Amino acid sequence: MTGIMMESASKPKTSSKLEAKRIRNRDAIKQAAWYVFAHHGLDGSTVRDIVAHSGISIGTFYNYYGTREAVFQELLADLTTEIRRRSNEARGKETELEAMLQSSYRGFLEFILGIEHALDFCARNQHHIRSYLFKLSATTGIVDDLILDLQRTLPNNSFGQGELKQIATLIVANGLELLLQSRDEAEADIFTASVLLVRVLVGGIANLGSGNQN
Structure with missing residues (x-):
């Protein structure tokens, strides 16, 4: 015993x-x-x-x-999970669409730019990131979170659920492209580009919304 x-x-x-x-x-x-x-x-x-x-x-x-691919996928999954948490936290208190997207992108970029070698990692693995990203559960979670925030911040929302998902996916994809093309840019230029991107997105969403109402 x-x-x-x-x-x-x-x-x-x-x-x-x-x-x-x-x-x-x-x-x-x-x-x-x-x-x-x-x-x-x-x-x-x-x-x-x-x-x-x-x-x-x-x-x-x-x-x-x-395999080395298995490590890569886990690194990308870890990174995306943290991006989801931080960007969600960053935009959580915003009540207007443009401010919500600006805060979301800023939280995302500040996190990535604070990681050593992150821009090199993204630049050298662009096609693999594109290939894996939208297969990750964390990316699905980011899209789902954005749909809720779009519903919350869009004035006179006339979009169907499928349209909101497409818009949220485009927001994620454009943020990814902004990051992947930023390796040789100064940090200030990256944030300036994110402001321009948000204005383009907001204008496009507004035009789509007005078309739905007509």
């Missing part, structure tokens, strides 16, 4: 240590992959490049990720 009790008592501690090690290893792999993908791109990188930069063994890599 004593032996069983001792064994049982030790399991949570052992399990906790294993979980902590698992987290450390995954974090080391993801941090290394971020650096490698930012400098060489997914297409120009190998598993051995990631392993060499992470300090873990190649066997450990394969214990957690089967």
Whole structure:
């Protein structure tokens, strides 16, 4: 009985240590992959490049990720989840369409620009980001959040649910393109471009809305 009790008592501690090690290893792999993908791109990188930069063994890599693409997808999913949280928080108190979109883009850009190597990561992996982005649950969540905010901030909303989804998707896609084309721009120019983009979007939405009412 004593032996069983001792064994049982030790399991949570052992399990906790294993979980902590698992987290450390995954974090080391993801941090290394971020650096490698930012400098060489997914297409120009190998598993051995990631392993060499992470300090873990190649066997450990394969214990957690089967391919470099799997790491890339997880990095993109993590990034998109945080973008959803921050942009949603940034625009949450706005009651007008233009202010809502300006705050959303600003929260998004401030977050991305604050991450080391983020613009290089995005620029060198553009086609992969475009390929994966709209398959992520977090991106679906961003679109769903925007639909609710459009319903909340659009005056005299005459759009159907399908139209609102298309508008929200275009807002996300245009924000992505703004980011992907910003690698060589000064930070101030990026924010200036986002202001212009919002004005174009707001004007287009207003024209569509007036057409629906006629």
